[in-house]
Amino acid sequence: MAGSDTLDEYRAKRDFARTPEPPGGREAAAADPIFVIQKHDATTLHYDFRLEVDGVLKSWAVPKGPSTSPKEKRLAVPTEDHPLGYAGFEGVIPAGSYGAGTVLVWDRGTYQNLTQKSGREVGVAEALRQGHVSVWLEGERVRGGYALTRFRTGKGEAWLLVKKDDPGAEPGRDPVATEPRSVISGRTLEEIAAEARGG
Numbered sequence: 001m002a003g004s005d006t007l008d009e010y011r012a013k014r015d016f017a018r019t020p021e022p023p024g025g026r027e028a029a030a031a032d033p034i035f036v037i038q039k040h041d042a043t044t045l046h047y048d049f050r051l052e053v054d055g056v057l058k059s060w061a062v063p064k065g066p067s068t069s070p071k072e073k074r075l076a077v078p079t080e081d082h083p084l085g086y087a088g089f090e091g092v093i094p095a096g097s098y099g100a101g102t103v104l105v106w107d108r109g110t111y112q113n114l115t116q117k118s119g120r121e122v123g124v125a126e127a128l129r130q131g132h133v134s135v136w137l138e139g140e141r142v143r144g145g146y147a148l149t150r151f152r153t154g155k156g157e158a159w160l161l162v163k164k165d166d167p168g169a170e171p172g173r174d175p176v177a178t179e180p181r182s183v184i185s186g187r188t189l190e191e192i193a194a195e196a197r198g199g
């Protein structure tokens with residue numbers, strides 16, 4: 001998969017003299033691992049889905065964002081590991097920099113690993129190596145079980161993010177469309193961009 005146990009690729013892609021993104025760091029330790037979904041208005045708008053695993057944020061770019069319907073399969077393309085401190089990042093990555101564009105924290109919270117194989121729990125890192133992980137998300141907008149499943153390996157590695165059919169499923173809801181603001185600042189992408197311009 002893209003990325004490794006280290007943040008070398010993350011750091012190599014960025015000039016920290018130019019971008020406001022963090023070079024590393026971490027959030028305060030929580031009892032459960034964290035997840036974050038960042039809305040990123042880059043070349044194409046997408047949602048970055050990140051799970052804390054072994055001290056880094058394993059990351060996927062989800063073009064359509066998460067669905068709350070078990071019938072919707074959302075493409076998730078792996079990207080490089082990000083530092084834990086990235087979970088609180090929102091702001092504007094300047095033009096000319098990797099990932100240039102505005103970022104907001106669309107949802108965040110903790111998660112629990114639900115992955116089992118033959119009745120036994122499989123650790124998240126091992127589950128990701130095997131290409132299937134099930135997690136219970138405790139976000140503000142997104143709650144309940146989600147499955148991430150790899151369906152293509154190699155250069156075009158791709159996964160699917162799918163809501164599990166549980167009490168957290170709400171097929172009629174479309175939070176990506178109806179809840180555009182940051183859960184930490186209440187701002188829209190446009191407001192964050194305007195503030196960065198000094199507007």
Ligand code: MN
Pocket residue numbers: 040042046047048061099
């Ligand atoms: Mn992104």
